[in-house]
Amino acid sequence: MTSPREEPLDSDAPRQEPGRLRAGVVRTDITPTDLTGLHPLPGTFSGVHDPLFLRALYLTDGETEVALVSLDLIEAGDITPVRERVERQLGIPTDHIVITATHTHNAPRIADVSPGALAHAGGPESFAYTEVVYDRIVAALHEARSSARPARFGIGTGTADVNINREEYVDGRWTLGQNPAGPSDKTVWVLKFESLDGDPIALLVNYAVHSTVVLGTGEVSGDLAGAACRYLEGSYDGDVVALWTVGALGDQDPRVTIGVPFGVAPTERQKGRAYAAMEAQGLIVGAEALRVADGIGELTHAVRIGAGQRTVPCPVKAGQDVMETMKQELVDSVPLRLALVKLNEVALAGVSGEVVTDIYRRLRHASPLARTLLISIANDRIGYLPDDARFDRPVHSVNGCPIARGYAEDAIVDGVVGLISEHLRAAR
Structure with a gap:
């Protein structure tokens, strides 16, 4: 017997010649309707500046299926329950599913904190929102799989000087700041997926930076990552879904942030400057990703996953x-x-x-x-x-x-x- 939240196992997996790529993608709004208790850091959200999205990419080569999901959230904890649910309902193996967060700090967190981990545990409101996101992950992957079509993919790289090492030694102690001499990977990776006729399907972007440009505004936002994805999707008139994944960001901040200490209420002028900086830095990474995507000349339909x-x-x-x-x-x-x-x-x-x-x-x-x-x-x-x-x-x-x-x-x-x-x- 299935639980009330579940449907029977989906047996309509696409059939195809082995070694030929099929891809399906879906973008779904996950902006919470009630912001109460959802701020993962001390404080509360006062409103929504720009919406949050779930972006799901389904791929198969006729033998192996995989799912990649990017969430406009600060973090997703132990996401095992929803991966197991996807396996039960869709048949995609749990260990073929990767779910990640864009790490925008102006968004909720979901899921449990693993034993021993260092993360902000959520309250009842967070767990209720988690179930909403779980439902939408399953629905999005079902839709992405059902709409999958023959595809080809290619890969390219560029560079963007938006991130900077943030481990700075000041006045005899280490602090979060800006360290231009510290290690920093500027690579913008782009995986491009399109139909066999050349119609765009998805772009998967990978870049190493915290989305903390507008941290402190108190408003829900996809931050830098969200701005980059909006630019990319708008550049294709909404015909492509751009999935943002974070690279080695553990020591990387954006070059320009709101510049107000956390916990201090910013002025409207400071908030305006922060959102302008968010859009500008998102544009820089997004424009470089677009340049790279347009320059990928070798795409292949023959894929082994x-x-x-x-x-x-x-x-x-x-x-x-x-x-x-x-x-x-x-x-x-x-x-x-x-x-x-x-x-x-x-x-x-x-x-x-x-x-x-x-x-x-x-x-x-x-x-x-x-x-x-x-x-x-x-x-x-x-x-x-x-x-x-x-x-x-x-x-x-x-x-x-x-x-x-x-x-x-x-x-x-x-x-x-x-x-x-x-x-x-x-x-x-």
Whole structure:
């Protein structure tokens, strides 16, 4: 018997010749109608500046199905329940589903906090909203799958100088600021999906930056990521859906923010400047993504998809100097979740936390596939994930890391490389 919230298993999966790509995409509004109790940080939302969306991409090669979902939210915690629900109702395997958040800080969070993780736990209103988002994820993937059509895809890269390292040493201490000399990955990755007739279907964009331009306005907003997606979708007259995924953003902020201390009410002039900065920086990344997409000349219909996930239990480290609203459960280990979606020689590697730049640099060097993208906050958000060397200084990413030194970096690099290698061996 199915629960009242569920439909019977969908048996209408598209049938096709193996090795031929089909793609379907859906964009759904997830702006909450009642903002009460939904602010993940201390405070309340006073209104909505721009809407929040769920964007779902379904892909199949005739044998393997995968689903990629991007949510205009600050974070999604342990998203296992909805992935299991998708498997029950649609038949897409749980470990073939990657759900991520754009990490806009002017939006709610959803789902439970994993034991040992450092995240802002939600109240009753947050869990009620979680169920709303879960329903829309399932419905969106059902629609994306039903509308999937023969497609081809290509990949390209550009650069955008919108992000900047935020670990700054000032007056004898480490703080959140701007460090132009610190590591920063400026790469804009773009995966382009179109029909065999050349009609646009979807763009998947990957860039490493916090969407915190308008943090402090107190208004719901998709922030920088939302502005970039609006620009891209508008550039195609609404005929394309742009999915934003965050790269190694753990030590990256936007260059221009509202500039008002958190908890201090901004003036209307300051808010106006912040939203102008949001649109401008979203335009810069969006315009570069559009330039890259228009320049992708080689697209292929012949695609082999691989997917898999693994969970690595890591020893817990207590958070230091974190917000009082972060209540870390006292357990021995915290689950680090890794995910892989492979499209031919392109690897999308998901990690369940905010990965810093140096870990991604090591992963790219170690990966057997040159085109390896990292997606932070994938299927969970347990906290910051700094490289081992960073533990020598009390920076924000170390203080907010729930994993003991010597574990996260190796677990991410070795785990992702292991997943990729397994699929490469199976393909031979």
